[in-house]
Amino acid sequence: MVTKKQAGLCAALFIAVNALAAVSPEEAARLGQDLTPLGAERAGNADGSIPEWNPANLVIPESFVPDSDNYVNPYADEKPLYTVDGSNWQDYTDILTEGTKGMFEKFGADGFAINVYPSKRTAEAPDWVYSNVKKNATTATLVADGQKVEGNLPGTPFPIPQSGLEVLWNHMVRYAEPFSQTYDVYYVGSNGKAILSTTADSMAIYPAFETPDEEVGDKPWAKLRINYKAPARRAGEILLVHEPGANYTSGKGRKAWQYLVGQRRVRLAPAVAFDTPNPAVAGTSTYDDAGIWNGSPERFDWKLLGKKEMLIPYSNYTFLFEKPVEDLLGEKFLSPEFTRWEKHRVWVVEGTLKEGMRHLYGKRRFYFDEDSWVATAGDTYDGKGNLWRVQYNYSARLYDRKTGAGATGSYDLLQNVYNLNGKPIPGKFRNGVTQGDNYFSAKGLARGGVR
Numbered sequence: 001m002v003t004k005k006q007a008g009l010c011a012a013l014f015i016a017v018n019a020l021a022a023v024s025p026e027e028a029a030r031l032g033q034d035l036t037p038l039g040a041e042r043a044g045n046a047d048g049s050i051p052e053w054n055p056a057n058l059v060i061p062e063s064f065v066p067d068s069d070n071y072v073n074p075y076a077d078e079k080p081l082y083t084v085d086g087s088n089w090q091d092y093t094d095i096l097t098e099g100t101k102g103m104f105e106k107f108g109a110d111g112f113a114i115n116v117y118p119s120k121r122t123a124e125a126p127d128w129v130y131s132n133v134k135k136n137a138t139t140a141t142l143v144a145d146g147q148k149v150e151g152n153l154p155g156t157p158f159p160i161p162q163s164g165l166e167v168l169w170n171h172m173v174r175y176a177e178p179f180s181q182t183y184d185v186y187y188v189g190s191n192g193k194a195i196l197s198t199t200a201d202s203m204a205i206y207p208a209f210e211t212p213d214e215e216v217g218d219k220p221w222a223k224l225r226i227n228y229k230a231p232a233r234r235a236g237e238i239l240l241v242h243e244p245g246a247n248y249t250s251g252k253g254r255k256a257w258q259y260l261v262g263q264r265r266v267r268l269a270p271a272v273a274f275d276t277p278n279p280a281v282a283g284t285s286t287y288d289d290a291g292i293w294n295g296s297p298e299r300f301d302w303k304l305l306g307k308k309e310m311l312i313p314y315s316n317y318t319f320l321f322e323k324p325v326e327d328l329l330g331e332k333f334l335s336p337e338f339t340r341w342e343k344h345r346v347w348v349v350e351g352t353l354k355e356g357m358r359h360l361y362g363k364r365r366f367y368f369d370e371d372s373w374v375a376t377a378g379d380t381y382d383g384k385g386n387l388w389r390v391q392y393n394y395s396a397r398l399y400d401r402k403t404g405a406g407a408t409g410s411y412d413l414l415q416n417v418y419n420l421n422g423k424p425i426p427g428k429f430r431n432g433v434t435q436g437d438n439y440f441s442a443k444g445l446a447r448g449g450v451r
Helices: 004-018 089-095 098-110 127-139 164-172 317-322 442-448
Strands: 082-084 114-116 141-143 148-150 179-188 194-205 220-230 238-244 255-260 265-268 300-313 341-353 363-369 375-381 387-397 404-412 417-421 424-431
Touching (some): 114 341, 141 164, 164 300, 164 363, 220 442, 300 375, 317 404, 317 424
Antiparallel strands (some): 179 417, 194 220, 238 255, 255 265, 341 363, 375 387, 404 417
């Protein structure tokens, strides 16, 4: 017979095992002191190659008109500090991701290179987010085997992370602001020819941040709608995704709908997740590759490998906003001339496929920018342990906003193809959306369908 005391003890042990605790008030007091309000190290590194965090150092071009969305490169006059290429990359292995080492091994002799520029640390968020984050540090906890966050206000839930899952959640629910854009997606085949796989309009809103003083609970982090315009076989299709802000438990996770022109109706789309090949990139990446990582973490065991100084894509204004995508596509990799790299500290998280779970990837490793919690690079491995796909986020801070934008490039080292997804057509990126909340609903999808 189990006594009440024994039952209480068992319940306490269960909670201790299944809920990852928040940090102490003493640790949380470091936020805004030696740590930035989002949890990064405020100080630069020992040799000065990573500067102190200071948003006031942001450069805004004199030609910029507020709310014009004309994000020209504010660092256009800067020259690279040095270049890592096929002749010297082994001298930099301690600051290269595993995927970047793989890129040099495969393409170093073909001209793959990274131009390294002075590092910029100007990422920031609104003051109300900072206030929430300080509270989250002592109240937010992971429960339900890491599938749910409790006690978190809108903003980074785990600014002083204790596990890989906490870092992953910081990325998944990072602060963001509504945007609209039109973009082309290309993949480049093994023959070196670029093929247009998608032209689309995408719009996103972030309901979790609309009520700053309320716990996130079951509110969506994001509502994303994509209206496909090309190729002809997909023109008129619409995809709608509601991404959770705190809860991926059964029945509470991602919700997705599709409008298919041939069927002339809206249908639920549960396959828009995990390792389903993403038709937007002609199946050359998975749905959960978008943005380096997205979706439920349930299929992998996650381990925090620590924080490292690494070379990652950063401050890619010319790449993202000024160049047509066609100018960026080389036969085997994106043109090094137009990509900017900087040295930053990143959190490194590794996921290993759980026993009994199914996924194309046997292992994944991600690199998260300490200043913004954005995933900046990713390495994926097949079931035999071979490095398979290498991912990069070519991002840039929106200098009149408290957030950034980015496009994802993915290289398949086994099939010799790569893609570039989400890069706006120059002049086609806009802050905010003009549509109301109903536009981001299943009924709104039906109303927008081609009849």
